[in-house]
Amino acid sequence: MRFNSTLRFLIETRTATFALLMTVALPFVLSGCREAAKADRKSNVELNQLGSMYYNFCNLNNQGPAGPDDLTKMEKRFTVPAGVTVIWGVDVTQTPNSDQVVLAYEADVPQKGGYVLFANNRVDKVTSEEFAKLKIAKPKKK
Numbered sequence: 001m002r003f004n005s006t007l008r009f010l011i012e013t014r015t016a017t018f019a020l021l022m023t024v025a026l027p028f029v030l031s032g033c034r035e036a037a038k039a040d041r042k043s044n045v046e047l048n049q050l051g052s053m054y055y056n057f058c059n060l061n062n063q064g065p066a067g068p069d070d071l072t073k074m075e076k077r078f079t080v081p082a083g084v085t086v087i088w089g090v091d092v093t094q095t096p097n098s099d100q101v102v103l104a105y106e107a108d109v110p111q112k113g114g115y116v117l118f119a120n121n122r123v124d125k126v127t128s129e130e131f132a133k134l135k136i137a138k139p140k141k142k
Contacts, residue, residue, distance in 0.1 A: 043106060043115045044123050046081035050104055051121035053078055055092055064090040064140065083107045089139030095119040102136045 053071045058064055065071050067088050068080045080086060086104040095101055098119035106114040113127040119137055126134070 043081075044125075047084070047104060047106075047115050047117040047123045048121070049078075050081065050084065050086070051117045051123065054086075054103065055121050058091050058093045062091065062093075064088065064092065087137040087139060090119065090137040091140060092119045092121075095137065097135075100135055102131075102134050105131070 050071075053075060054065060057070055057074060060074075061070075065088055068086075071078050071080070083106055084104055085107055087102070090103060092098060092103065099122060101119040102116050103119045104117040106116075108114055109116060109126065109128065109131050111128055113129075113131065114125065115123055116126050116131065116134070117123050
């Protein structure tokens with residue numbers, strides 16, 4: 001009898017300890033996941049907005065924007081997202097295989113992977129190995 005009650009006590013104590021740990025630790029673990037998801041969503045949205053502005057500029061001007069000032073002239077509140085490398089001077093409406101050509105990317109992508117904007121305005125998350133194999137847009141020569 002004594003063995004059963006001791007075993008029951010240990011099981012109940014472990015279960016209670018596990019439940020307490022999960023109650024205390026889980027919010028911290030999940031908050032880290034939520035922060036990472038927010039950062040991912042923000043990068044994705046910012047690159048999509050950049051792609052839309054870039055594409056609209058090309059449609060209106062029959063050439064790629066020379067720099068961020070060209071896009072700011074279209075939309076005063078627009079700024080290029082911090083930490084993003086953009087290839088300026090590419091007319092995306094005249095880019096063959098635009099779904100395979102990189103137009104902009106997060107600065108860390110070559111080393112760590114991250115989000116990439118393609119010339120067809122699609123945003124994908126890629127690894128550094130995948131990025132190394134992608135074709136980077138070339139500005140049109142004047």
